[in-house]
Amino acid sequence: MPMPEPLAIVRAVHFAACLAALGTAAFMLLVGRLDGLDRQFRRFAAAALAVALLSGVLWFALVAARILALPVSEALGDGGLISVVTDTRFGRIAIIRLALVVLAAAALALPRGRWPAVGATTALTGAIAWTGHAGAGTGLLGAVHLISDVAHLIAASLWLGGLPAFASLLVWSRGAPAPGDLAARVTRRFSLLAIGCVLALLTSGIINSAVLLGWPTDLLASAYGRVLVLKLALFAAMLGLAAFNRYRLTSRLPGRGALDALAGTTLVETVLGLGILVLVGILGTLAPASHLHKPTAAINPDAAFVHIHTEVVMADLTIDPGYAGTSAAIIRLWHEDYAPFAADRVQLALDPTFSGAAGIRHDARQLPDGTWVIENLRIQSPGVWTARVIIERKGTATVLDAPIVITQCSNECR
Numbered sequence: 001m002p003m004p005e006p007l008a009i010v011r012a013v014h015f016a017a018c019l020a021a022l023g024t025a026a027f028m029l030l031v032g033r034l035d036g037l038d039r040q041f042r043r044f045a046a047a048a049l050a051v052a053l054l055s056g057v058l059w060f061a062l063v064a065a066r067i068l069a070l071p072v073s074e075a076l077g078d079g080g081l082i083s084v085v086t087d088t089r090f091g092r093i094a095i096i097r098l099a100l101v102v103l104a105a106a107a108l109a110l111p112r113g114r115w116p117a118v119g120a121t122t123a124l125t126g127a128i129a130w131t132g133h134a135g136a137g138t139g140l141l142g143a144v145h146l147i148s149d150v151a152h153l154i155a156a157s158l159w160l161g162g163l164p165a166f167a168s169l170l171v172w173s174r175g176a177p178a179p180g181d182l183a184a185r186v187t188r189r190f191s192l193l194a195i196g197c198v199l200a201l202l203t204s205g206i207i208n209s210a211v212l213l214g215w216p217t218d219l220l221a222s223a224y225g226r227v228l229v230l231k232l233a234l235f236a237a238m239l240g241l242a243a244f245n246r247y248r249l250t251s252r253l254p255g256r257g258a259l260d261a262l263a264g265t266t267l268v269e270t271v272l273g274l275g276i277l278v279l280v281g282i283l284g285t286l287a288p289a290s291h292l293h294k295p296t297a298a299i300n301p302d303a304a305f306v307h308i309h310t311e312v313v314m315a316d317l318t319i320d321p322g323y324a325g326t327s328a329a330i331i332r333l334w335h336e337d338y339a340p341f342a343a344d345r346v347q348l349a350l351d352p353t354f355s356g357a358a359g360i361r362h363d364a365r366q367l368p369d370g371t372w373v374i375e376n377l378r379i380q381s382p383g384v385w386t387a388r389v390i391i392e393r394k395g396t397a398t399v400l401d402a403p404i405v406i407t408q409c410s411n412e413c414r
């Protein structure tokens with residue numbers, strides 16, 4: 001499994017914070033007003049919102065730095081930041097979600113703010129769908145994927161996001177006047193809610209998988225699929241624990257032993273859920289397996305090909321033939337849904353990852369069909385080269401980079 005890059009970890013922290021804010025706000029409605037506990041829930045939800053805000057800003061900074069091809073520190077001071085906010089879907093959604101964090105925090109501060117808090121945190125968490133793979137879809141399939149992903153995020157929040165509040169209620173109820181009654185009542189309610197969430201997660205998860213996996217075999221054949229399989233394994237473990245809670249522990253409430261055991265297994269469930277969110281953080285940074293099956297044109301078997309995937313633009317780069325010597329480079333640019341990506345200027349830079357060869361950089365020429373080409377590309381030596389596709393659009397440059405292997409031309413190909 002690929003080592004999580006900083007963006008994956010920041011996404012995971014942000015998901016956990018948003019899920020916890022919505023899960024806790026909804027849990028407050030589920031249990032009704034419990035004076036001793038209400039303030040504790042509000043504080044926890046507010047803390048989750050603060051983490052959502054900080055991790056959201058960091059997430060934005062990391063994406064902006066990638067778009068502007070600058071180190072994070074420079075990107076934050078760069079004039080191009082404005083265009084990232086105004087010209088990209090990611091930027092516009094980020095501003096809306098920032099406002100929702102403020103709204104949710106304000107609602108949590110109001111004595112009668114529980115429903116508005118649930119409303120604002122639902123919008124905040126649901127809007128995550130527009131920042132990921134689901135947000136790039138078009139047409140009917142795109143709409144189904146988007147709705148499914150929103151449902152997925154909300155179901156994950158009401159179950160996984162509600163677990164910390166549920167565990168703290170179980171611990172708190174030990175000191176309550178009729179500890180067992182409250183715990184048993186809330187456990188029955190939460191367990192019913194969780195069953196509904198599991199069904200929603202499974203349904204929406206299968207829809208998401210069907211859209212983002214090309215074939216079922218991709219579950220093992222692609223990095224994206226293997227991360228998803230790990231996620232499903234953790235999900236199965238959570239289901240097992242939830243079933244144990246429901247069928248072995250709930251029936252033994254209000255027994256003190258069952259209460260303590262339930263608090264313990266709920267915390268284990270929460271840790272498994274956090275593991276799932278780390279995997280989801282990684283999934284969002286990988287090219288969906290379905291993309292790897294769709295080279296956008298027939299590829300000459302002698303060519304070198306790489307599909308480069310970012311949140312903003314994707315590129316298919318073909319160097320034909322893929323041998324040292326004289327070749328042509330063909331570059332096709334796409335939005336994530338394979339809608340053509342318009343650019344003002346495209347350059348290709350090839351830098352050797354080995355010594356003894358010089359880097360090259362060329363301007364590409366655009367063909368009437370939108371493809372960008374470079375003829376007579378002289379590649380000195382075989383080896384692994386770092387290809388950088390530099391895309392200029394409305395004064396903002398985006399750089400996509402990936403390794404590409406140039407082989408030695410054998411006798412037959414001379």
Ligand code: HEM
Nearest residue numbers: 015128129132133156160201202205206208209280283284
């Ligand atoms: C406790 C259980 C689960 C939790 C907490 C969870 C959480 C999440 C979250 C937070 C996202 C990110 C949404 C986004 O970026 O737009 C996501 C995406 C996804 N989930 Fe789940 N999920 C769970 C179960 C499942 C199950 C059971 C499946 C499959 C049957 C599944 C398949 C997916 C897929 C394919 C995506 C899309 C990832 C992408 O955008 O590349 N999930 N999940």
